Amino acid sequence: MVFAVCVLVAVCYWAGGRRPVRLLPKPRRWSARQWRTTAFVVGLALLALILSDPVDGWIRERFWLRTAQLVILVMVAAPLLVLSAPLPRFAKLIGRPRTGAGSRWMAALAFIGFNGGLLLAYVPPVYALTGSAGLVRQAGQLLLVFVAVLFWSQVIAQPPRRCALNHIERVAYLVLSSVLIRVLGLVLGFASTPFYGVPLFDQQVAAGVLLVPGVFTDLIVLTVCLYLWLGQDARKPAGRFDTGGRTLPVATPFRPLVSVTSSQAH
Secondary structure (H helix, E strand, O other): OHHHHHHHHHHHHHHHOOOOOOOOOOOOOOOHHHHHHHHHHHHHHHHHHHOOHHHHHHHOOOHHHHHHHHHHHHHHHHHHHHHOOHHHHHHHHOOOOOOOEOOHHHHHHHHHHHHHHHHHHOOHHHHHHOOOOOHHHHHHHHHHHHHHHHHHOOOOOEOOEEOOOOHHHHHHHHHHHHHHHHHHHHHHHHOOOOOOOOOHHHHHHHHHHHHOHHHHHHHHHHHHHHHHHHOOOOOOOOOEEEEOOEEEEOOEOOEOOOOOEEOOOO
8 A cells, every 4th residue: 555655646746747848958957846856756765665564564573663663754754755845746736736825724733633643653552553564554654644744844845835834933833843752752761661562671762762863853944944034134135225315225144235326327
């Protein structure tokens, strides 16, 4: 099932991004389109590989490996898929181009779905239900990847579609999610007995995976959001002032003073 879903997504992504054939080739350089395609291929290949039967069968043998698999799916593969900007392509494929901003309600639902799904995956009955190979496990993994893609699409823009959250809201969004993941890691790490019938050391290693690599992507995107937020004022259109018939643009750190225009011809 996983392979079929990956193939379907790849075909839709390709079909939604087709362009007219060019008679003259463009200059050879890496454009934003090529970077997005690369992110899509890497993310989808990683998803297919880590959920394939041979690899997944080996992962199911250890609790900490299952945690590492979960982290790779939602913290690496999902952000790569969002970086490839698939939503505008899929919307174009069904004839409904999306060029506006997202919804704040969708951002709230994505946050609840993502963090609730992560916590639910570690509830012992759910963990036991998805522990063996089969349709239930595959459906659960794909559903978690789906909500992870929704989550990351609230903080990573997919041009021409904009995010509904501003920079400071994205920072709060990621910080709160990171806190919840760390709390889960602390609960697993400081428990005196294992919760899942596994060795205590195995559970403690899984806690370390959640506490360190589990929030690595959060920290990267958080740093970018902070940088964009702090530089937002400096990137606003420069003001102007009048001095004796001359209109002078105000220089900023991101817009040097390069020209002086006269308001009257002399």
